[in-house]
Amino acid sequence: MTTPEPTTTPEPTTTAPQAATAPQTTSAQEVATAEENRRQVLLWRLLARVFETDEQPSLEAASVAVVEDLGLPTALLDPSVSVDTLVQRFPDLAAEFDALMLPGEDERPRDRARTAALAAKLLLNLFATGQGNITATDLAGWQQDAGWLERALGHQPGDLRTQQGGGHGPGRGDGHGGLAGVLGNLEGDLVRRMRLREVLADPALARQLTPSMSLIEQLLRDKDNLSDVALANAKALIRRFVDEVAEVLRTQVRQTSAGTIDRSVPPKRVFRNLDIERTIWKNLPNWSPEDQLLYVDRLYYRHTAKRTTPARMIVVVDQSGSMVDAMVNCTILASIFAGLPKVDVHLIAYDTRALDLTPWVHDPFEVLLRTQLGGGTNGLVAMAQARPKVLDPRNTAMVWISDFYDNRDLQREFEAVHRSGVKLIPVGSVNSSGSQSVDPWFREKLKDLGTPVISGHIRKLVFELKSFLN
Numbered sequence: 001m002t003t004p005e006p007t008t009t010p011e012p013t014t015t016a017p018q019a020a021t022a023p024q025t026t027s028a029q030e031v032a033t034a035e036e037n038r039r040q041v042l043l044w045r046l047l048a049r050v051f052e053t054d055e056q057p058s059l060e061a062a063s064v065a066v067v068e069d070l071g072l073p074t075a076l077l078d079p080s081v082s083v084d085t086l087v088q089r090f091p092d093l094a095a096e097f098d099a100l101m102l103p104g105e106d107e108r109p110r111d112r113a114r115t116a117a118l119a120a121k122l123l124l125n126l127f128a129t130g131q132g133n134i135t136a137t138d139l140a141g142w143q144q145d146a147g148w149l150e151r152a153l154g155h156q157p158g159d160l161r162t163q164q165g166g167g168h169g170p171g172r173g174d175g176h177g178g179l180a181g182v183l184g185n186l187e188g189d190l191v192r193r194m195r196l197r198e199v200l201a202d203p204a205l206a207r208q209l210t211p212s213m214s215l216i217e218q219l220l221r222d223k224d225n226l227s228d229v230a231l232a233n234a235k236a237l238i239r240r241f242v243d244e245v246a247e248v249l250r251t252q253v254r255q256t257s258a259g260t261i262d263r264s265v266p267p268k269r270v271f272r273n274l275d276i277e278r279t280i281w282k283n284l285p286n287w288s289p290e291d292q293l294l295y296v297d298r299l300y301y302r303h304t305a306k307r308t309t310p311a312r313m314i315v316v317v318d319q320s321g322s323m324v325d326a327m328v329n330c331t332i333l334a335s336i337f338a339g340l341p342k343v344d345v346h347l348i349a350y351d352t353r354a355l356d357l358t359p360w361v362h363d364p365f366e367v368l369l370r371t372q373l374g375g376g377t378n379g380l381v382a383m384a385q386a387r388p389k390v391l392d393p394r395n396t397a398m399v400w401i402s403d404f405y406d407n408r409d410l411q412r413e414f415e416a417v418h419r420s421g422v423k424l425i426p427v428g429s430v431n432s433s434g435s436q437s438v439d440p441w442f443r444e445k446l447k448d449l450g451t452p453v454i455s456g457h458i459r460k461l462v463f464e465l466k467s468f469l470n
Helices: 016-051 057-069 083-089 094-096 112-127 136-152 159-163 179-193 196-200 213-225 229-252 275-283 321-338 364-372 379-389 411-418 438-450 458-469
Strands: 313-318 343-350 354-357 396-402 422-429
Touching: 016 057, 016 321, 016 438, 057 112, 057 136, 057 422, 083 179, 083 275, 094 136, 094 275, 112 136, 112 422, 136 159, 136 179, 159 179, 179 229, 196 213, 196 229, 196 396, 229 321, 229 343, 229 364, 229 458, 275 321, 313 321, 313 379, 313 458, 321 343, 321 364, 321 396, 321 458, 379 396, 379 411, 396 458, 422 438
Parallel strands: 313 343, 313 396, 396 422
Antiparallel strands: 343 354
């Protein structure tokens, strides 16, 4: 009979640490593989639900198992449950949705499957919009879910959806411009599918509407067909949107100076105007090494007098059908600059006819109610009204907002205005998808003139106007 060998503890060897860590490495790989498999199930299920109307039973069952395994509520998979409702039921999820789609800055790595589950919820609610008519409640719910997606991307709710039209808010130039256009298109489609006149006729339903560029466009196009209660509710929505955009744009303009230094006026020789640095520099030849003293034989003072001539700003806006975003934002911007001291703003809107809106330039709400969107384009009639307003060319800026699909004789007018000394600022249109559309012929001609068409982004226009005033 064989005697069993005694069990002894093996002595440590140099290879023992490697033998001990090998199972841990394998386990980590298995965990990573399982996490990736769960993530893939959730993403395939998202694509299936967005592009196919019929549910895939196997994907649905697998997704429920994954979500439960992650410790998340199964309501996450139901597109009829809004993110607001989900967060109300499970408050801890609110913090997880914030900045969800930004690169992780935490010390511990994120669970990719859990991130995919939460991101899929946002995307499903936004992109699986169905077909047919919708209600004001449906639109409001979609807008709230869009706000959660914007938060997940590091924006404030509403920022991305206004980026294609006005571009206010943080995070510009962060690579989300394409998504901003997609969100704008989705929102516009929902607005078109809503029986807007019926909703506006019911004050309770009208109060559920959240103003957006798509909604304002529809209201402006349909305002002549509304009456009584519906018209009053439409005006209230337009006023709310105007006030919200104006507040954001006003912060961008706030630092604009009211005038430039007039060096023809001698500086006042008082202590508060003393230019110490220049005084020292100019008197350096009087430095005495022996005495270790600087002898000052002349004092220098700063110029502080401002020019009293007001800067004149002539804003010309194409109000044809493709220019709704520019019309709304630029009338609001014109009203803000008109409120600055020593700035004289004139506003002209045109399609095949030109309309001088200067008497109402301080109230963008009234301007928008007086516009008639649509029709053709003839910039020559607008220039015929704008040119006589140029009294002091060197002290005048002409902002021309259009897609420039116009009479090419207009280029000769631009050249004449530019030669006279007027600062010509051509601004390209921005449509509801967030992309810029400008006639290539005018783009090249204006570039050769030394006045290139700037992007339709409202921030660039603010910068150009501030530069003119400073």
